[in-house]
Amino acid sequence: MIYARINLSLTNYSTSTLDWQYLTNPDIVQLNTIYRQYCLYKKFASVMPIFDSEYTDPKNDIIGYFDNHNLVAFSLLRRYDASNVEAVQFSWTYHNPKLRLGIESLKHECAIYKRLGFSFLYLGEADDYKSQIDGFE
Numbered sequence: 001m002i003y004a005r006i007n008l009s010l011t012n013y014s015t016s017t018l019d020w021q022y023l024t025n026p027d028i029v030q031l032n033t034i035y036r037q038y039c040l041y042k043k044f045a046s047v048m049p050i051f052d053s054e055y056t057d058p059k060n061d062i063i064g065y066f067d068n069h070n071l072v073a074f075s076l077l078r079r080y081d082a083s084n085v086e087a088v089q090f091s092w093t094y095h096n097p098k099l100r101l102g103i104e105s106l107k108h109e110c111a112i113y114k115r116l117g118f119s120f121l122y123l124g125e126a127d128d129y130k131s132q133i134d135g136f137e
Contacts, residue, residue, distance in 0.1 A: 001125055002125070002126045003122070003123070003124060003125060003126060004122075004123040004124070004125070004126035004127075004130050004131075004136060004137065005120045005121060005122045005123060005136075005137050006110055006120065006121040006122075006123065006133055006134075006135040006136060006137070007119070007120060007135040007137055008110055008113060008114040008118055008119055008120060008121060008135060009114075009119065009135070010134055010135035011110045011111070011114055011133070011134045011135045012134065013107040013108070013110045013111040013114075013134070014111055015108055015111045015112060015115075016104055016105070016107065016108035016111075018065055018066075018099075018101075018104060018105070018108065019065070019066040019067070019069070020063055020064060020065050020066065020105075020108065021063070021064055021066075022061060022062065022063060022064075023062040023063070023064040023074065026055050026056075026062050026064075026074075027071075028052050028055050030071060031050070031055060031062070031074055031091075032050065034071070034072070034073065034074060034091050034092065034093055035050055035089070035091040037091075037093050037094070038091035038092055038093070038094070039091075041093075041094045050076065050089060054076060054088070055076070057078075059078055059079050059080075060076060060077065060078050060079070060088070061075075061076075061077045061078075061079065061085075062074055062075070062076055062077075063075045063077070063105070063108075063109065063112075065092070065101055065105060067095070067096060067099065072092055072093045072095055072096075072101070073090070073091065073092030073093065073101045073105065074090070074091060074092075075087060075089070075090045075105055075109060076088045076089040076090075077109065077113075079118075082117065082118070083117075083118055083119040083120065084118065084119065084120050084122065085113050085118050085120070085121055085122070086121070086122040086123075086124075087106070087109065087121060087122065087123050087124065088124075090102060090105060090106070092105075102129065103129065103132065103133075106123075106130070106133055107133065109121065110133065110134075110135070
């Protein structure tokens with residue numbers, strides 16, 4: 001398995017026009033429902049659960065994405081230190097694939113964490129769609 005990261009110094013993305021916000025007091029049931037829908041849509045044979053403590057860990061950020069004021073996606077990101085952040089999980093409902101939330105959220109998160117002074121955004125397994133992002137390594 002090959003893992004990937006984004007060198008944020010090689011990106012020049014702007015924050016998205018998507019309706020988004022940090023979820024500081026997340027509705028865990030709602031997030032788990034989105035995660036379950038995502039796993040079913042993707043037809044994953046087996047998935048690692050997201051534990052409640054991951055949603056509330058102060059080192060983790062949760063960014064929610066909305067469509068017509070409804071939460072339809074979220075990213076769970078872990079800050080390891082002042083330079084490195086990992087995109088632990090992204091999930092969405094796929095209710096409107098034209099939104100391209102997987103790619104759009106990743107570009108948005110590159111902009112956020114670059115602005116915050118991070119150097120690298122780790123992505124887990126190197127999938128083809130991730131290689132479309134500037135700074136991909």
